[in-house]
Amino acid sequence: MTDTTAFDWRSFLLKWSGEWADSLPDDETRDEDDEAARQARWLGLPPASEERITAMEERLGRRMPPSYREFLKVSDGWRHAGGFVWLLAGTQDTRWHDNESRLADVFEEYLDEDAEPEERREADLWRRGLQLDVESDATYVLLDPADVDEDGEWAVYTWASWRAAPPERYANFLEFMREMHREFHRLRARPGDGEPALVNDTTRQLDAQVEEARLEALRGGWERAKRALDEAKEYGRPLAAGLGDQIRRLLGRTDSMYFEDLVTDPRYAPDLLPPLVAEHAAHSYRGDSTLRFHLRGADEDLTSLAYATLDQVRNGTYRYTPAGPFGEAVERARELARWGDTDAAWRTLLDAVPLWQPLGPHHLAPLGWLADPVLGPLLTQERGRELLSTPRGGQAGEAPGPTAGIDPGGLAWLAEPDPGNNRTSYRFVLVEGVEPEELPGRLADGEGTVLNEPLTFWEARRGSLRNRREFSYDDRALMAVGRAGHGWSFAFDGDPAQFDRRRFVSPAASASAGTRAVVVWSGLRTTHREPFFHLSVAADGAEQYAFTYADGEVRSSGEIPRALDPSRFFGDVEDGVGTERSLLEAVAGEFGAHLPRHAIVNGRLHTFATRSWTRPPRDGDTYTRVWIDYGSAAPADGGN
Structure with missing residues (x-):
């Protein structure tokens, strides 16, 4: 558990403020407060005294949670908390929401007679919550006095109607602010046309972390690599999601696996498109337009390849055919798998992984086989970890010990x-x-x-x-x-x-x-x-x-x-x-x-x-024969 009282709020907020100031285009028109914050390199307000905080608590009738109190001692409010909260309350503006938005009524309408107490408690948040958002893009930020941990921290909930998602929970105010800092980075990592991407010590450190994670993954250290990539992904660093998705897919994760930044690269598409397309084929309830959405930025040739692959996956005719010695092993593995010897097929495939050649520097593991109708079922979570632990792509590392087969033998x-x-x-x-x-x-x-x-x-x-x-x-x-x-x-x-x-x-x-x-x-x-x-x-x-x-x-x-x-x-x-x-x-x-x-x-x-497996009817046997005419009613007759 995070010790929120020991957190260095001033250093964190100064760093955030400086990054925000440096991210602003020189020709951008700003209001007076934002221009003053840019020049001062400070998004906060003057610190609140203990007396001011105590007065607020007396007004509200509750002692504030530790992390929010410590924050107020450094800055009595905050501008630009993430991308959608423009002003966060300090001691003067904090107030009980008291269903001001009427959202308690809205959420309660969705509750049925069998709703669990937890569901009713969540709906009641809008009556009891302490509102922190002062100015925002229709985004609510509430501290919940009924969701308190052993350290006295209140959970923070955020909700925006345009996100079409339930309220998002953060364990405490510190975790909320950390996430808003990450959100700021994510939005600046993909600027609009003509705007430069944010580059500073934080982004350079995270990008170096992504590169080291790439090499570590190829050496077989997928757990360390995944942690590093997950952190960089939270800050929106390019390639972190696409690299991390390759690891997650081999661990059996299929939800939200889009291989971002990589699947539309012609170098990687032959291996990354098939598993993306196969997952779409399995869950394409809303039609195929969503596939095009996940291929944003793809040219016409790559889009055509995606839909051709989709047809093959749906028809069961897709075949994973990598080149070289690894491709030869894939063919042997498929021959074993199609007659049921999945343990031998897996061992054949895995033994050849050190021979596999990446399609480019950001290709972490063979993935196209997951869409192959015969080879794909070989994957289990244990086998995925075994493949990820195997050094490959020209990197040296310690090979994992062989795992036991998953077929028990016998009958x-x-x-x-x-x-x-x-x-x-x-x-x-x-x-x-x-x-x-x-x-x-x-x-x-x-x-x-x-x-x-x-x-x-x-x-x-x-x-x-x-x-x-x-x-x-x-x-x-x-x-x-x-x-x-x-x-x-x-x-x-x-x-x-x-x-x-x-x-x-x-x-x-x-x-x-x-x-x-x-x-x-x-x-x-x-x-x-x-x-x-x-x-x-x-x-x-x-x-x-x-x-x-x-x-x-x-x-x-x-x-x-x-x-x-x-x-x-x-x-x-x-x-x-x-x-x-x-x-x-x-x-x-x-x-x-x-x-x-x-x-x-x-x-x-x-x-x-x-x-x-049954003999024909004999004299005296009764039976029924039914014919189905798909263009008319179905006749039936009986026999003896």
Whole structure:
């Protein structure tokens, strides 16, 4: 906590005043007070005596908070607090706001019956606050006597209607004034046409700090670099935001990441535009005009590149293709990632980071891969920190130790709750000795023999339903494919149709021509129907053994290995999670296969539709077939 009573107000205010005076153009017309302040190099007023401060406190009926009291002893008021408060109150002008603005009524209108006490307290600020703004650009500054810390400091709140944001809080008056000094610098850092930018000891020190932070980031010292860049950004120093955004984006931050001052530079645009565009594509609720806003200053060629990249991102066709040895490693990583081996893909990418070449001196790390539909899902916060800690761009530094992979291996992770606890049933096929691209030929027919481009499971499911015209008894599973460990490939469905033991047909036999295949369908944690579990194993086109637990009983066929004997698992299924985990551990142990959690849950994989997992209707079976005509009403018929 800041010791506000020990702060050197006089030095701080003298420095600020001098910087303000030096920032004024010589030909600018000023009023009498501002001209006097410029010549005196002092924005303040004479100091207030203790008697004057005490008299103010008696008038207001409250002792003032420490930092405001100490300020008044140096200057009894202040001109130009930031860019929008032209005169800040001293002992004479400070007064209780007492809802003078009627803003308490306005804020209370937005409260509903269920509003929290904190929300009501915030609305009441306009009745109890102590007003400090005397002259301003419709900007209110209030000290809050109900928001007090252990040192007796009152929080400061500011609000302006034109900012379209809730009131902004500062812990105390000192923090408010520090921020107003930073705001002054931010506004002077980007002057209008023909006006020179502010240059003084503060700006030169901060710019040197930005340059050192740039080198420190390339050496792997991203934490120190980020702190230095964040401080310089608060003062509006050029490049600080653009450099800092590169670090923040690799830490998983996506909000307000615009790579300011750099993304419109043709040198850096090929690597910085894609992640900016990808974030826009994910949240472009207000149309694409906002993208142009974030590319202010870009020429027509760069703007055209941005919108072309936006089309690629939306179509899933964007590919990150850097040059040189690092680019070769990117291709190897993509090949691993598209079949689900995300741990190996990440290690391949990271090992090549020291070979990466920046596009210019202010390029801190490779970023274009974040928009690649296959490579982007590799990022986690831990991995982002690992990349940032790796020396690169020709700078020397200590390389970080390797981090553990994020895939747990095996199959038991399927028994754990997924985000949102939505995965209560799933099914998968394991096939030995074949590549993932061969699975459609074993499990599908017709159009299903072609793999779709890598998509998330929900993107693939949404695409499969789009324009689908016929719905019937068929259960043509949409499966994601990849490698399942040494010698195995998998096809996985995380949201299967309802299991019907009487009509279920295992695809194990058809998938096992010339090899082995394993089928698992689990619904032991289902909440709206009876729990079930199926396992079938086939070799050379014929089923070897199988069992199905459903309706509280087990039905089996063939000679089941001891490790998979259902009697070991279904004596008591009250603990569905424990039973499921034990079964999955046994299957993984028997066949030495695993499913990649990160790729299935967070990544994009190739998909295809299998042939039906249910037998056709027999005489006496009832079913419904529905056709959808997108231009008219949808007919339906039934059959026996």
